[in-house]
Amino acid sequence: MGIFISGLPIVLLIWAMTKRHAVPSHVALPATALMVVLIQWLFFQADVVLLAATxxxxxxxxxxxxxxxxxxxLLNRVLHFSGAEAVLSQWLKSISANKVAQLMIIGWAFAFMIEGASGFGTPAAIAAPILVGLGFPAIPVAIFTLAMNSVPVSFGAVGTPIWFGLSGLSLSDVQLxxxxxxxxxxxxxxALVIPFIALRFLLGWSEIRRNAGFILLSVLSCVVPYVFFAQWNxxxxxxxxxxxxxxxxxWLAKSGIGLSLAIEREPDDTKLAARKIVKVFVPFxxxxAILIVTRVPQWGIKDLLNAMSPLWAWQFGATKFEISQALVLSFNNIFGTEVSWQYKSLYVPALIPFLLVVLVCIPLFGMxxxxxxxxxxxxxxxxxLPTLSLMGALVMVNVMMQGGSQAPMLLLAQAFARLLGDSWGYTAALLGALxxxxxxxxxxxxxTFGGIQLGIAEEVGLPITLVLALQSAGAAMGNMICINNIIAVSTILGVNNKEGFIIKRTIIPMLAYALVAALFSMIRLY
Structure with missing residues (x-):
């Protein structure tokens, strides 16, 4: 009964968000969080004070x-309203007349970089209008950009899915x-598979084959440094x-390396001044530069931004609120429990670098x-609306991890472990995608699922880091079928009531991704 009750909120959440007339996430997630709180209180007899603190x-x-x-x-909107986005679009259009080159530069490499900086669906939202402006049809473009925005997602928004998404699992830095x-x-x-499948939504196989050399080189130009940096950061x-x-x-496109010699249409003849192009790339x-300077430990700035030396403290009851010299905000012993919270104002990439770059952009572009x-x-x-969704998700996750050996997360992990045993590695990525x-x-x-994945790994004896890597990659591939992203891209492109149609197409590359994950798991294990 405990397992059934623990899983019921998640099952209902999935049903509510996938049924014909889906409940939006900003309603479904808070409602599910409330249900989880009530279950912990009424069924699991959780301590009320501890529950409130959680x-x-x-x-x-x-x-x-x-x-x-x-x-x-905010940075995206500043670039848009200042006209910098239009200049960027014009420059990207003028690079090559080859369709494959345009799609790979904008839909793959450029979106890859934007995902690393901001994430949260921004890459597809930026790339899709540029591609439609180049003459590609809207619905296939939406499918293409959603499929492409998967590989970099695990490290999107300066690695937020890793360092924040797995922050509640008490992992060591070596494990991370x-x-x-x-x-x-x-x-x-x-990445050696997905771009070829994604391109097929816009181009024929013959054209893809003729330009396969460029596609492969463009993919490798992103993923080789991607893998290199992931070894230490x-x-x-x-x-x-x-x-x-x-x-x-x-450079490859301008040099024609790996591209078919056939030119199907003329590039934009409008010449942009080099000064304009340079100015547009200054914010990026x-x-x-700021992210590198503030993240490399050897330079010392990272330690300054995380300094915990107290600047001001306030005690009310058993709860202690502190502000450190680096403006780290923290609540300790909330309501007299061991529950705590912390926010690193200067280290979380909101004020530095995003707001700082925005302040530079205002005079730079004469806004x-x-x-x-x-x-x-x-x-x-x-x-x-995203705030409501995140509030529901975080409360749900925090409460489901409360309860020690009877925590709902742990009970579900034990159930999955008994069902699949050491075969879990083949399907772990699908839970992340879900x-x-x-x-x-x-x-x-x-x-949401990091705790379950950790529990399953411990229960069946699978390597914890491998299972959590499958979870992380699965969460990235799930970006293709993410309802929020599909709605966002469709809205930007003026496409109405095509969400179901798009999901039926993007699930194809997602399943191919899942197959790669299963093979990866098999190789790592055996």
């Missing part, structure tokens, strides 16, 4: 992902690095890999006060 910590935890989302969206390395290897193996692989891949893909270069206010308002309007499907985020998928 709920509060879950609500406060929303500040980390939502502040990153806010910074990323091993998870990052294996995730990068798995995703890179899938879990924040930069997608960002740096995408930046290097974009530069190399542009600055973003990457008026009205345009800046428009960018801020547009950002605010986009944040309300999490992204109904939550709309690889980070939330890792938050």
């Amino acid at each position: 709920v509060l910590a879950g609500l406060l935890s929303v500040l980390t992902p939502i502040s990153i989302v806010a910074g990323a969206i 690095m091993d998870i990052a390395m294996q995730t990068a290897l798995l995703n890179s193996a899938a 879990y924040e930069f692989p997608a960002l740096i890999g995408g930046a290097i891949g974009l530069a190399l893909s542009v 270069a600055l973003l990457i 008026s006060r009205a345009l800046v206010l428009t960018s801020v308002r547009d950002t605010g309007q986009r944040l309300f 999490g992204s499907f109904f939550s709309g985020s690889a980070t939330v998928s890792n938050l």
Whole structure:
């Protein structure tokens, strides 16, 4: 009965979000969180004070992902309203007349870099309108960009799915690095397959075969540095890999390397001044530079941004609130329990680098006060519903992990372990994909199912880091069928009521990805 009750909220959540008239995530997730709280209180007889502290910590935890989302969206809106996005689009159009080159540069390499910087569905939302502007049909473009926005997702938004999504599992830094390395290897193996399948939604096989050399080189130009950086860091692989891949893909296209000689249409004859192009890339270069400077431990800035020396403290009851010299906010012993919460204001990539880069962009692009206010308002309007979804997801996850040996997460893990045994490695990625499907985020998928995956690995004796790497890669491949991303891209392209049609197409590359994950698991185990 305990297993049934533990799994009931998740089953109902999946049903609510996938039925014909689906319940939106900002309703379904908070409702599920409330159900989980009631189950813990009434069925598992959880301590009310501990339950209240866990709920509060879950609500406060929303500040980390939502502040990153806010910074990323604000930068995107500033680039849009300043006209920089239009210049970028014009430059990308002029690089090559070859359709494959255009699709790989914009839909693969450029989106790869944007995913590394911001994530949260931004790459497909930026790449899709550019491709439609080049003359590609809207619905196939939506499918193509969704399929392509998968490989870099595990390290999207400066590695948020790894360092935040798995933060509640008490993993050592060595374990996190091993998870990052294996995730990068798995995703890179899938990258040798997914772009070819994705291109098929827009082009014929004959055209793809004629340009296969360029496709492969463009893929490798991103994933080789991606894998290299994942050996020692879990924040930069997608960002740096995408930046290097974009530069190399542009060079390959301009040189005609690996491309068919047949030119099917003329490139845009409009010449852009080099100064304009350089100016457009300043924000991206600055973003990457600041992230590197603040993340490399040897330079000392990382330690300064994480300094915990107390600056101010306030005690109310048993709960202690502190602000450190590096503006780290923390609640300790919430309501007298062992539950705590922490937010690193200067280290979480919201103020630094996103807001900092935005402040540079305003004078750089000569934005008026009205345009800046428009960018801020547009950002605010986009944040309300995602905030509700994340609040529901984080409260649900926190509460399901409460209860020691009778925690709902642990009970579900034990049930899955008994059902599949050591064969779990072949299907672990599908659970991660399911999490992204109904939550709309690889980070939330890792938050939701990371504990279950960890419990299963311990129960059946599978390597913990391998199973969590499968979870992380599965969450990335689930981005293809994520309802939120599909709705966002469709809305931007003016496509209505085609979500079901798109999911039926994107599930094809997702299943191919799952097959690669199963083979990867088999190789690593045997």
